Amino acid sequence: MKLYWTPGSCSLAVHIALRETGQPFAMARVDIMTKQLEDGGDYRAVNPRGALPALELDDGQVLTEGAVLLQYVADKAGGGALIPQALDLPRYRVLEWLNHLATELHKGFSVLFNPGAPDAFKQAVSAKLTGHFVDMNEALTASEWLANDAYSVADIYAFVISNWAGMVGIDLSGFAALEAFRARVAARPAVQAALKAEGLA
Template sequence: MKLYYSPGACSLSPHIVLREAGLNFDLALASTKTKKLADGSDFYQVNPKGQVPVLELDNGERLTEGPAIVQYIADQVPMSKLAPPAGSLQRYRLMEWLNFITSELHKSYSPLFNPAMPEEGKAVYRARIGERLQWVDSQLEGKQYLLGDEFSVADAYLFTVTNWSKVVGVDMGALKNLNAFRDRVAARPSVRAAMEAEGLNKA
Protein backbone atom coordinates (compact mmCIF):
# COMPACT_ATOMS: atom_id res chain seq x y z
CA MET A 1 0.00 0.00 0.00
CA LYS A 2 1.00 3.59 -0.53
CA LEU A 3 -0.20 6.62 1.45
CA TYR A 4 -0.14 9.99 -0.26
CA TYR A 5 0.35 12.58 2.46
CA SER A 6 1.33 16.14 3.28
CA PRO A 7 3.20 16.78 6.55
CA GLY A 8 0.87 17.61 9.42
CA ALA A 9 -2.25 17.56 7.25
CA CYS A 10 -5.27 15.33 7.91
CA SER A 11 -3.30 12.50 6.24
CA LEU A 12 -1.42 12.18 9.55
CA SER A 13 -4.46 10.29 10.86
CA PRO A 14 -4.26 7.29 8.47
CA HIS A 15 -0.46 7.46 8.73
CA ILE A 16 -0.77 6.84 12.48
CA VAL A 17 -3.36 4.12 11.93
CA LEU A 18 -1.17 2.29 9.41
CA ARG A 19 1.60 2.17 11.98
CA GLU A 20 -0.81 1.11 14.74
CA ALA A 21 -2.03 -1.72 12.52
CA GLY A 22 1.52 -2.87 11.78
CA LEU A 23 0.94 -2.87 8.02
CA ASN A 24 3.64 -2.39 5.41
CA PHE A 25 3.24 0.79 3.40
CA ASP A 26 5.14 3.41 1.46
CA LEU A 27 4.79 7.17 1.86
CA ALA A 28 4.39 9.50 -1.10
CA LEU A 29 4.74 13.22 -0.44
CA ALA A 30 2.11 15.40 -2.12
CA SER A 31 2.06 19.18 -1.91
CA THR A 32 -1.37 20.55 -1.02
CA LYS A 33 -0.27 23.95 -2.40
CA THR A 34 1.37 23.10 -5.73
CA LYS A 35 -0.57 19.84 -6.25
CA LYS A 36 2.69 18.18 -7.28
CA LEU A 37 4.34 14.98 -6.11
CA ALA A 38 7.98 14.82 -5.05
CA ASP A 39 9.01 13.83 -8.59
CA GLY A 40 7.18 16.85 -10.03
CA SER A 41 4.28 14.87 -11.44
CA ASP A 42 0.67 16.04 -11.21
CA PHE A 43 -1.10 14.99 -7.99
CA TYR A 44 -4.46 15.51 -9.71
CA GLN A 45 -3.64 12.37 -11.71
CA VAL A 46 -3.71 10.47 -8.41
CA ASN A 47 -6.69 12.25 -6.87
CA PRO A 48 -8.78 14.57 -9.07
CA LYS A 49 -9.93 16.30 -5.87
CA GLY A 50 -6.34 17.35 -5.24
CA GLN A 51 -6.53 16.43 -1.57
CA VAL A 52 -4.72 14.13 0.82
CA PRO A 53 -4.98 11.49 2.09
CA VAL A 54 -5.09 8.92 -0.67
CA LEU A 55 -4.47 5.25 0.08
CA GLU A 56 -3.35 3.27 -2.95
CA LEU A 57 -4.01 -0.43 -2.52
CA ASP A 58 -1.77 -3.20 -3.78
CA ASN A 59 -4.19 -3.86 -6.66
CA GLY A 60 -3.91 -0.23 -7.80
CA GLU A 61 -7.29 0.92 -6.50
CA ARG A 62 -7.32 4.15 -4.53
CA LEU A 63 -9.34 5.21 -1.52
CA THR A 64 -9.87 8.83 -0.57
CA GLU A 65 -11.44 10.57 2.46
CA GLY A 66 -9.74 9.99 5.79
CA PRO A 67 -12.67 8.47 7.75
CA ALA A 68 -13.17 5.83 5.06
CA ILE A 69 -9.45 5.11 4.81
CA VAL A 70 -8.90 4.60 8.53
CA GLN A 71 -11.84 2.19 8.77
CA TYR A 72 -10.50 0.23 5.80
CA ILE A 73 -7.08 -0.03 7.46
CA ALA A 74 -8.60 -1.11 10.78
CA ASP A 75 -10.65 -3.82 9.10
CA GLN A 76 -7.51 -5.31 7.51
CA VAL A 77 -6.21 -6.12 11.00
CA PRO A 78 -9.26 -6.83 13.22
CA MET A 79 -7.10 -8.07 16.09
CA SER A 80 -5.66 -4.56 16.39
CA LYS A 81 -9.04 -3.42 17.76
CA LEU A 82 -8.61 -0.07 16.02
CA ALA A 83 -12.30 -0.24 15.11
CA PRO A 84 -15.12 -2.22 16.76
CA PRO A 85 -16.61 -5.09 14.74
CA ALA A 86 -18.78 -4.13 11.79
CA GLY A 87 -22.47 -4.15 12.69
CA SER A 88 -21.91 -3.61 16.40
CA LEU A 89 -23.33 -0.56 18.18
CA GLN A 90 -19.78 0.45 19.10
CA ARG A 91 -18.89 0.55 15.39
CA TYR A 92 -21.65 3.07 14.89
CA ARG A 93 -20.33 5.02 17.87
CA LEU A 94 -16.99 5.11 16.07
CA MET A 95 -18.63 6.38 12.89
CA GLU A 96 -20.52 8.92 14.99
CA TRP A 97 -17.20 10.31 16.22
CA LEU A 98 -15.58 10.22 12.78
CA ASN A 99 -18.49 12.15 11.31
CA PHE A 100 -18.41 14.71 14.11
CA ILE A 101 -14.67 15.27 13.76
CA THR A 102 -15.00 15.57 9.98
CA SER A 103 -17.95 17.95 9.84
CA GLU A 104 -17.77 19.93 13.08
CA LEU A 105 -14.01 20.16 13.68
CA HIS A 106 -11.93 19.43 10.58
CA LYS A 107 -13.93 21.66 8.24
CA SER A 108 -14.18 24.42 10.82
CA TYR A 109 -10.37 24.64 10.98
CA SER A 110 -10.06 24.96 7.19
CA PRO A 111 -11.05 28.68 6.92
CA LEU A 112 -8.39 29.54 9.51
CA PHE A 113 -5.71 28.43 7.03
CA ASN A 114 -7.20 30.55 4.25
CA PRO A 115 -5.31 33.86 3.87
CA ALA A 116 -8.32 35.33 2.07
CA MET A 117 -10.58 34.84 5.09
CA PRO A 118 -11.05 38.15 6.96
CA GLU A 119 -10.01 38.20 10.60
CA GLU A 120 -13.63 38.80 11.63
CA GLY A 121 -14.59 35.55 9.93
CA LYS A 122 -11.72 33.69 11.51
CA ALA A 123 -12.87 34.86 14.94
CA VAL A 124 -16.27 33.27 14.29
CA TYR A 125 -14.66 29.94 13.38
CA ARG A 126 -12.32 30.03 16.39
CA ALA A 127 -15.33 30.52 18.66
CA ARG A 128 -17.20 27.68 16.96
CA ILE A 129 -14.24 25.32 17.30
CA GLY A 130 -13.82 26.35 20.94
CA GLU A 131 -17.44 25.41 21.69
CA ARG A 132 -17.10 22.06 19.94
CA LEU A 133 -13.85 21.28 21.76
CA GLN A 134 -15.45 22.08 25.11
CA TRP A 135 -18.06 19.45 24.33
CA VAL A 136 -15.36 16.94 23.32
CA ASP A 137 -13.57 17.71 26.58
CA SER A 138 -16.73 16.84 28.52
CA GLN A 139 -17.08 13.55 26.64
CA LEU A 140 -13.55 12.53 27.63
CA GLU A 141 -14.29 12.87 31.34
CA GLY A 142 -13.22 9.62 33.02
CA LYS A 143 -12.12 8.03 29.74
CA GLN A 144 -8.74 7.27 28.23
CA TYR A 145 -9.97 7.55 24.65
CA LEU A 146 -13.13 8.51 22.77
CA LEU A 147 -14.64 5.01 22.92
CA GLY A 148 -13.35 4.16 26.39
CA ASP A 149 -10.11 2.39 27.25
CA GLU A 150 -9.22 1.20 23.72
CA PHE A 151 -7.41 3.45 21.24
CA SER A 152 -9.35 3.69 17.97
CA VAL A 153 -9.03 5.32 14.58
CA ALA A 154 -11.19 8.20 15.83
CA ASP A 155 -8.52 9.06 18.39
CA ALA A 156 -5.90 9.37 15.65
CA TYR A 157 -8.20 11.73 13.76
CA LEU A 158 -9.03 13.89 16.79
CA PHE A 159 -5.33 14.14 17.69
CA THR A 160 -4.50 15.18 14.13
CA VAL A 161 -7.03 17.99 13.83
CA THR A 162 -6.43 19.38 17.31
CA ASN A 163 -2.73 19.62 16.42
CA TRP A 164 -3.70 22.60 14.28
CA SER A 165 -5.06 24.61 17.21
CA LYS A 166 -1.84 26.31 18.21
CA VAL A 167 -1.01 27.23 14.62
CA VAL A 168 -4.33 28.98 14.00
CA GLY A 169 -4.86 30.51 17.44
CA VAL A 170 -7.46 28.18 18.97
CA ASP A 171 -6.97 28.22 22.75
CA MET A 172 -7.19 24.76 24.36
CA GLY A 173 -5.51 25.71 27.63
CA ALA A 174 -8.55 25.12 29.84
CA LEU A 175 -9.51 21.76 28.31
CA LYS A 176 -7.95 19.42 30.86
CA ASN A 177 -9.44 16.18 29.61
CA LEU A 178 -8.62 16.90 25.98
CA ASN A 179 -5.06 17.93 26.78
CA ALA A 180 -4.53 14.79 28.86
CA PHE A 181 -5.93 12.77 25.96
CA ARG A 182 -3.55 14.47 23.56
CA ASP A 183 -0.60 13.68 25.82
CA ARG A 184 -1.61 9.99 25.92
CA VAL A 185 -1.93 9.80 22.16
CA ALA A 186 1.33 11.70 21.56
CA ALA A 187 3.18 9.17 23.73
CA ARG A 188 2.15 6.18 21.61
CA PRO A 189 5.07 4.72 19.61
CA SER A 190 3.07 4.78 16.37
CA VAL A 191 2.31 8.47 16.80
CA ARG A 192 5.91 9.35 17.61
CA ALA A 193 7.09 7.38 14.57
CA ALA A 194 4.56 9.04 12.25
CA MET A 195 5.38 12.52 13.53
CA GLU A 196 9.10 11.85 13.07
CA ALA A 197 8.60 10.47 9.56
CA GLU A 198 6.69 13.62 8.59
CA GLY A 199 9.29 15.92 10.11
CA LEU A 200 6.92 17.27 12.75
CA ASN A 201 8.00 18.47 16.15
CA LYS A 202 5.99 17.46 19.16
CA ALA A 203 3.76 20.33 20.17
Protein backbone atom coordinates in the same frame (compact mmCIF):
# COMPACT_ATOMS: atom_id res chain seq x y z
CA MET B 1 -0.34 0.34 -0.07
CA LYS B 2 0.93 3.84 -0.75
CA LEU B 3 -0.06 6.84 1.35
CA TYR B 4 -0.06 10.28 -0.24
CA TRP B 5 0.77 12.77 2.48
CA THR B 6 1.88 16.25 3.56
CA PRO B 7 3.55 16.73 6.97
CA GLY B 8 1.11 17.40 9.80
CA SER B 9 -1.94 17.44 7.55
CA CYS B 10 -4.97 15.18 7.92
CA SER B 11 -2.96 12.45 6.18
CA LEU B 12 -1.04 12.11 9.46
CA ALA B 13 -4.06 10.31 10.97
CA VAL B 14 -3.94 7.60 8.30
CA HIS B 15 -0.15 7.42 8.67
CA ILE B 16 -0.54 6.78 12.40
CA ALA B 17 -3.26 4.15 11.85
CA LEU B 18 -1.02 2.29 9.38
CA ARG B 19 1.80 2.23 11.92
CA GLU B 20 -0.54 1.27 14.78
CA THR B 21 -1.75 -1.76 12.80
CA GLY B 22 1.69 -2.75 11.53
CA GLN B 23 0.67 -2.87 7.90
CA PRO B 24 3.33 -2.37 5.21
CA PHE B 25 3.03 0.84 3.20
CA ALA B 26 5.01 3.27 1.11
CA MET B 27 4.77 7.06 1.28
CA ALA B 28 4.54 9.66 -1.48
CA ARG B 29 4.90 13.26 -0.37
CA VAL B 30 2.62 15.87 -1.91
CA ASP B 31 3.05 19.64 -2.11
CA ILE B 32 -0.55 20.41 -1.33
CA MET B 33 -0.29 23.97 -2.67
CA THR B 34 1.09 23.05 -6.10
CA LYS B 35 -0.43 19.52 -6.21
CA GLN B 36 2.98 18.22 -7.21
CA LEU B 37 4.56 14.96 -6.10
CA GLU B 38 8.20 14.73 -5.04
CA ASP B 39 9.02 12.92 -8.28
CA GLY B 40 7.53 15.79 -10.28
CA GLY B 41 4.26 14.05 -11.05
CA ASP B 42 0.83 15.65 -10.80
CA TYR B 43 -1.03 14.55 -7.67
CA ARG B 44 -4.33 15.26 -9.44
CA ALA B 45 -3.62 12.21 -11.59
CA VAL B 46 -3.95 10.22 -8.35
CA ASN B 47 -6.82 12.17 -6.80
CA PRO B 48 -8.59 14.52 -9.25
CA ARG B 49 -10.01 16.48 -6.29
CA GLY B 50 -6.46 17.34 -5.28
CA ALA B 51 -7.22 16.86 -1.58
CA LEU B 52 -5.36 14.77 0.96
CA PRO B 53 -5.13 12.06 1.98
CA ALA B 54 -5.22 9.36 -0.67
CA LEU B 55 -4.32 5.71 -0.31
CA GLU B 56 -3.30 3.64 -3.30
CA LEU B 57 -4.25 0.02 -2.70
CA ASP B 58 -2.19 -2.97 -3.68
CA ASP B 59 -4.33 -3.52 -6.79
CA GLY B 60 -3.80 0.07 -7.96
CA GLN B 61 -7.19 1.44 -6.94
CA VAL B 62 -7.20 4.70 -4.98
CA LEU B 63 -9.32 5.55 -1.95
CA THR B 64 -9.78 9.10 -0.65
CA GLU B 65 -11.36 10.93 2.31
CA GLY B 66 -9.61 10.62 5.66
CA ALA B 67 -12.49 9.17 7.68
CA VAL B 68 -12.98 6.47 5.03
CA LEU B 69 -9.27 5.64 4.92
CA LEU B 70 -9.14 5.30 8.70
CA GLN B 71 -11.97 2.75 8.58
CA TYR B 72 -10.35 0.89 5.70
CA VAL B 73 -6.95 0.65 7.40
CA ALA B 74 -8.53 -0.53 10.65
CA ASP B 75 -10.75 -3.08 8.90
CA LYS B 76 -7.91 -4.37 6.74
CA ALA B 77 -5.88 -5.06 9.87
CA GLY B 78 -8.71 -7.28 11.13
CA GLY B 79 -9.47 -8.43 14.64
CA GLY B 80 -11.24 -5.25 15.64
CA ALA B 81 -7.99 -3.26 15.69
CA LEU B 82 -8.80 0.43 16.19
CA ILE B 83 -12.48 -0.07 15.29
CA PRO B 84 -15.05 -2.64 16.43
CA GLN B 85 -16.53 -5.13 14.01
CA ALA B 86 -19.45 -4.30 11.72
CA LEU B 87 -22.95 -4.46 13.23
CA ASP B 88 -21.58 -4.12 16.76
CA LEU B 89 -23.01 -0.94 18.28
CA PRO B 90 -19.59 0.15 19.60
CA ARG B 91 -18.43 0.48 15.97
CA TYR B 92 -21.06 3.12 15.34
CA ARG B 93 -19.94 5.05 18.42
CA VAL B 94 -16.53 5.32 16.77
CA LEU B 95 -18.17 6.32 13.48
CA GLU B 96 -20.21 9.01 15.28
CA TRP B 97 -16.97 10.61 16.38
CA LEU B 98 -15.27 10.17 13.01
CA ASN B 99 -18.13 11.90 11.22
CA HIS B 100 -18.34 14.67 13.82
CA LEU B 101 -14.62 15.29 13.55
CA ALA B 102 -14.70 15.34 9.75
CA THR B 103 -17.74 17.55 9.31
CA GLU B 104 -17.56 19.91 12.27
CA LEU B 105 -13.91 20.25 13.28
CA HIS B 106 -11.86 19.37 10.21
CA LYS B 107 -14.06 21.45 7.92
CA GLY B 108 -13.90 24.37 10.34
CA PHE B 109 -10.12 24.35 10.38
CA SER B 110 -10.15 24.40 6.58
CA VAL B 111 -11.77 27.85 6.83
CA LEU B 112 -9.16 29.09 9.31
CA PHE B 113 -6.31 27.97 7.06
CA ASN B 114 -7.81 29.87 4.12
CA PRO B 115 -6.00 33.24 3.84
CA GLY B 116 -8.88 34.64 1.81
CA ALA B 117 -11.55 34.04 4.45
CA PRO B 118 -12.82 37.26 6.11
CA ASP B 119 -11.55 37.86 9.64
CA ALA B 120 -15.04 38.18 11.12
CA PHE B 121 -15.98 34.81 9.65
CA LYS B 122 -12.78 33.24 11.00
CA GLN B 123 -13.60 34.57 14.48
CA ALA B 124 -17.05 33.00 14.35
CA VAL B 125 -15.60 29.68 13.16
CA SER B 126 -12.94 29.78 15.92
CA ALA B 127 -15.63 30.28 18.53
CA LYS B 128 -17.60 27.34 17.15
CA LEU B 129 -14.51 25.12 17.11
CA THR B 130 -13.74 26.07 20.70
CA GLY B 131 -17.25 24.92 21.60
CA HIS B 132 -16.56 21.56 19.98
CA PHE B 133 -13.36 21.26 22.01
CA VAL B 134 -15.38 21.99 25.15
CA ASP B 135 -17.63 19.04 24.26
CA MET B 136 -14.64 16.83 23.53
CA ASN B 137 -13.04 17.77 26.84
CA GLU B 138 -16.24 16.81 28.66
CA ALA B 139 -16.32 13.43 26.90
CA LEU B 140 -12.70 12.82 27.84
CA THR B 141 -13.36 13.73 31.45
CA ALA B 142 -15.57 10.65 31.64
CA SER B 143 -13.25 8.32 29.71
CA GLU B 144 -9.62 8.17 28.56
CA TRP B 145 -10.80 7.65 24.97
CA LEU B 146 -13.59 9.12 22.88
CA ALA B 147 -15.60 5.95 22.24
CA ASN B 148 -16.18 2.70 24.11
CA ASP B 149 -13.33 3.26 26.61
CA ALA B 150 -10.94 2.00 23.93
CA TYR B 151 -8.31 3.64 21.72
CA SER B 152 -9.63 3.90 18.18
CA VAL B 153 -9.27 5.67 14.85
CA ALA B 154 -11.49 8.42 16.30
CA ASP B 155 -8.81 9.19 18.87
CA ILE B 156 -6.14 9.30 16.18
CA TYR B 157 -8.17 11.72 14.08
CA ALA B 158 -8.98 13.90 17.10
CA PHE B 159 -5.30 14.04 18.04
CA VAL B 160 -4.27 15.21 14.57
CA ILE B 161 -7.02 17.83 14.34
CA SER B 162 -6.32 19.16 17.83
CA ASN B 163 -2.68 19.68 16.82
CA TRP B 164 -3.87 22.42 14.46
CA ALA B 165 -5.42 24.52 17.22
CA GLY B 166 -2.25 26.40 18.14
CA MET B 167 -1.58 27.24 14.49
CA VAL B 168 -4.76 29.33 14.31
CA GLY B 169 -4.76 30.81 17.81
CA ILE B 170 -7.17 28.41 19.54
CA ASP B 171 -5.91 27.87 23.09
CA LEU B 172 -6.50 24.36 24.44
CA SER B 173 -4.52 24.84 27.67
CA GLY B 174 -7.68 25.23 29.75
CA PHE B 175 -9.00 21.82 28.71
CA ALA B 176 -7.28 19.48 31.15
CA ALA B 177 -8.86 16.24 29.99
CA LEU B 178 -8.19 17.04 26.34
CA GLU B 179 -4.58 17.95 27.06
CA ALA B 180 -4.08 14.71 29.01
CA PHE B 181 -5.61 12.81 26.10
CA ARG B 182 -3.29 14.51 23.62
CA ALA B 183 -0.32 13.54 25.77
CA ARG B 184 -1.50 9.90 25.96
CA VAL B 185 -1.82 9.66 22.21
CA ALA B 186 1.46 11.47 21.56
CA ALA B 187 3.31 9.02 23.81
CA ARG B 188 2.30 5.96 21.80
CA PRO B 189 5.24 4.41 19.90
CA ALA B 190 3.37 4.34 16.57
CA VAL B 191 2.47 8.01 16.94
CA GLN B 192 6.04 8.92 17.80
CA ALA B 193 7.27 6.97 14.76
CA ALA B 194 4.82 8.74 12.45
CA LEU B 195 5.67 12.17 13.82
CA LYS B 196 9.39 11.48 13.43
CA ALA B 197 8.92 10.20 9.87
CA GLU B 198 7.10 13.42 8.97
CA GLY B 199 9.73 15.64 10.59
CA LEU B 200 7.36 16.74 13.33
CA ALA B 201 9.23 15.33 16.34
